[in-house]
Amino acid sequence: MTTPASAQDSGVTRVVCEQLAPRVGDLAHNTALALDAVRRALADRADIVVLPELTTSGYVFADLDEARRTAITPDDTFFTDLTLLLAGTRTVVVLGFCEDGGPTLFNSAAVVDADGVRAVYRKTHLWDRETLFFTPGARMAPVVTTPHGRIGVLICYDLEFPEMPRRLALAGADLIAVPTNWPLEEQPAGERPAEIIQAQAAARANGLYIACADRGGTERGQAWTQGTAVINQYGWLTTTATAAAEHRAVCDLFLHLSRDKALSPHNDLLHDRRTDLYAQESPQL
Amino acid sequence: MTTPASAQDSGVTRVVCEQLAPRVGDLAHNTALALDAVRRALADRADIVVLPELTTSGYVFADLDEARRTAITPDDTFFTDLTLLLAGTRTVVVLGFCEDGGPTLFNSAAVVDADGVRAVYRKTHLWDRETLFFTPGARMAPVVTTPHGRIGVLICYDLEFPEMPRRLALAGADLIAVPTNWPLEEQPAGERPAEIIQAQAAARANGLYIACADRGGTERGQAWTQGTAVINQYGWLTTTATAAAEHRAVCDLFLHLSRDKALSPHNDLLHDRRTDLYAQESPQL
Numbered sequence: 001m002t003t004p005a006s007a008q009d010s011g012v013t014r015v016v017c018e019q020l021a022p023r024v025g026d027l028a029h030n031t032a033l034a035l036d037a038v039r040r041a042l043a044d045r046a047d048i049v050v051l052p053e054l055t056t057s058g059y060v061f062a063d064l065d066e067a068r069r070t071a072i073t074p075d076d077t078f079f080t081d082l083t084l085l086l087a088g089t090r091t092v093v094v095l096g097f098c099e100d101g102g103p104t105l106f107n108s109a110a111v112v113d114a115d116g117v118r119a120v121y122r123k124t125h126l127w128d129r130e131t132l133f134f135t136p137g138a139r140m141a142p143v144v145t146t147p148h149g150r151i152g153v154l155i156c157y158d159l160e161f162p163e164m165p166r167r168l169a170l171a172g173a174d175l176i177a178v179p180t181n182w183p184l185e186e187q188p189a190g191e192r193p194a195e196i197i198q199a200q201a202a203a204r205a206n207g208l209y210i211a212c213a214d215r216g217g218t219e220r221g222q223a224w225t226q227g228t229a230v231i232n233q234y235g236w237l238t239t240t241a242t243a244a245a246e247h248r249a250v251c252d253l254f255l256h257l258s259r260d261k262a263l264s265p266h267n268d269l270l271h272d273r274r275t276d277l278y279a280q281e282s283p284q285l
Numbered sequence: 286m287t288t289p290a291s292a293q294d295s296g297v298t299r300v301v302c303e304q305l306a307p308r309v310g311d312l313a314h315n316t317a318l319a320l321d322a323v324r325r326a327l328a329d330r331a332d333i334v335v336l337p338e339l340t341t342s343g344y345v346f347a348d349l350d351e352a353r354r355t356a357i358t359p360d361d362t363f364f365t366d367l368t369l370l371l372a373g374t375r376t377v378v379v380l381g382f383c384e385d386g387g388p389t390l391f392n393s394a395a396v397v398d399a400d401g402v403r404a405v406y407r408k409t410h411l412w413d414r415e416t417l418f419f420t421p422g423a424r425m426a427p428v429v430t431t432p433h434g435r436i437g438v439l440i441c442y443d444l445e446f447p448e449m450p451r452r453l454a455l456a457g458a459d460l461i462a463v464p465t466n467w468p469l470e471e472q473p474a475g476e477r478p479a480e481i482i483q484a485q486a487a488a489r490a491n492g493l494y495i496a497c498a499d500r501g502g503t504e505r506g507q508a509w510t511q512g513t514a515v516i517n518q519y520g521w522l523t524t525t526a527t528a529a530a531e532h533r534a535v536c537d538l539f540l541h542l543s544r545d546k547a548l549s550p551h552n553d554l555l556h557d558r559r560t561d562l563y564a565q566e567s568p569q570l
Contacts, residue, residue, distance in 0.1 A: 111570075118570055119568070119570045124559050125557055125559060127549070127551075127552060128549040128550070129551065130551075131551045132551075136559070139562070139565070140562045140563075140566065140567050140568065142567055142569070142570050143567045143568070143569055143570070145569070152567070157557075160489075160490060161490070161557070161558060161559070162447030162448075162451065162486075162490055163559075163563045166447065166448075167565075167567055170567075171567035171569065173567075187521075188521050188522075191521065194485075194489055194519065194521075197482055197485050197486055197520060198486045198490065198520075200479075201447075201483045201485070201486030202447075202486070204482070204483060205445060205446070205447055205483065234479070235482060235483075236472075236473050236476065236479075237473075264412070264413040265413070266411075266412075266413050266414065266417075267412060267413060267442075272410055272442075272446070273448065274409050274410060277409055277424070278425075278448045278452060280425040280452075281425065281456065282425050282426060282427055282428045282437070282452055282453055282455075282456035282458075283404070283424060283425065284427070284428055284430070284457075285396075285403055285404045285427050285428070285429045285430070
């Protein structure tokens with residue numbers, strides 16, 4: 001018996017989420033920040049790296065001009081630099097960016113590996129003031145096949161709609177990567193952020209892993225939940241970065257376990273769905 | 286200004302859940318147990334009472350004969366007795382029973398008030414050995430209009446399917462009553478039962494209240510989560526009966542708050558759904 005040369009060889013997938021604090025409107029600073037985070041993740045032999053929503057632009061735009069000044073296309077040199085950084089690795093990076101879509105902007109996430117930009121997903125459920133800057137995406141969230149498993153992508157508020165993780169599970173996702181910017185809200189003492197509870201339920205309901213990379217820092221007075229968390233296929237937290245000084249979450253997952261949806265000798269999480277009923281109206285009595 | 290004569294007059298709805306411990310196969314004992322619980326709830330001026338799944342029969346049947354011996358129809362004297370008990374009140378009771386459906390049995394829940402049995406819902410997602418005894422229901426879960434608001438009904442495992450609370454929310458439910466028998470499973474230290482996390486997420490995703498009445502006691506070696514809990518429209522627990530000696534949860538809710546689905550000046554929980562996308566396949570890349 002030999003020692004595995006890398007995490008992959010042992011069936012383990014190493015996921016790293018980093019809770020970055022970009023500067024709103026400062027593209028040069030933020031792209032450097034993202035590349036540094038990926039370098040750290042590579043040093044940790046990460047297989048999958050998740051960075052926050054709108055990493056390259058920041059979030060609390062003063063106006064549309066500021067958003068537009070930070071907008072980039074998937075052909076931008078940032079993505080070329082990131083691809084070069086990943087050369088010779090099997091590492092996959094999922095991160096949010098402000099996408100220049102020509103006449104309009106999108107709140108997008110890119111899936112990038114050594115071959116380049118594999119997928120761009122445009123957020124389909126826009127939160128609050130995002131509606132002032134962005135056009136909602138017109139396509140369902142993708143599932144990207146990688147050497148580590150099938151990665152689905154959602155962005156922040158998307159995950160509040162149970163339809164979204166469900167669709168990704170039905171499309172075969174093993175893990176959903178969620179770049180996010182969760183604004184801090186009040187919660188009862190001793191409770192974790194509601195967004196994490198929602199993510200736990202989505203993981204459990206679909207028998208898959210979820211890795212959420214939240215924001216650090218404070219931006220124009222906006223505080224964040226700092227709820228970076230990796231959740232297993234039973235809905236339990238495996239790692240959080242909330243209290244960590246480095247704001248990073250590093251954990252090893254057996255992603256192939258998401259392929260087994262059996263819950264009991266008589267139950268299967270996806271086959272037990274009653275699709276014959278879900279289109280019916282509820283009887284009103 | 287006068288003191289409200291009842292909870293209803295103040296816009297408050299009092300919900301009582303009781304975590305009963307029926308004896309499997311003992312219909313006479315269990316129906317008496319249920320009527321006693323309703324008497325206690327009435328003494329507490331309950332508007333809505335929720336009792337466990339299969340209250341009248343117990344759960345861990347030895348065989349089909351035992352299940353059949355405890356099966357009753359909505360015309361059973363138990364429901365007549367319950368209706369008489371509710372005479373002159375506006376109280377609504379939701380409880381689970383083993384339904385005699387002629388050639389087959391159903392794991393059902395009845396909604397009963399002073400006018401009689403208002404609705405019977407037959408569980409549509411059967412858990413584990415239930416598949417040996419019961420036929421799954423063929424109709425979507427109902428929403429029953431009451432003086433206290435619109436009550437949706439789900440039973441136990443139904444709630445694990447996010448499609449179900451979503452359908453009830455779209456049908457206008459203010460509260461979902463969930464008779465349940467949650468079998469005890471392992472969970473990480475300090476965590477609440479996963480089923481409650483699922484219920485919290487369902488409440489939050491749909492902006493409605495959820496009242497779950499779980500089982501107490503142990504039945505043929507089967508322990509229960511004892512996770513009776515009432516959850517508000519933000520997904521937070523308002524009351525649990527887990528640690529209470531009496532195994533009851535009593536709480537006052539402003540159910541009309543479920544009618545406001547606005548989350549921000551730009552967001553509405555139900556209108557933000559992208560029904561145009563949910564039928565699309567995920568792009569596979």
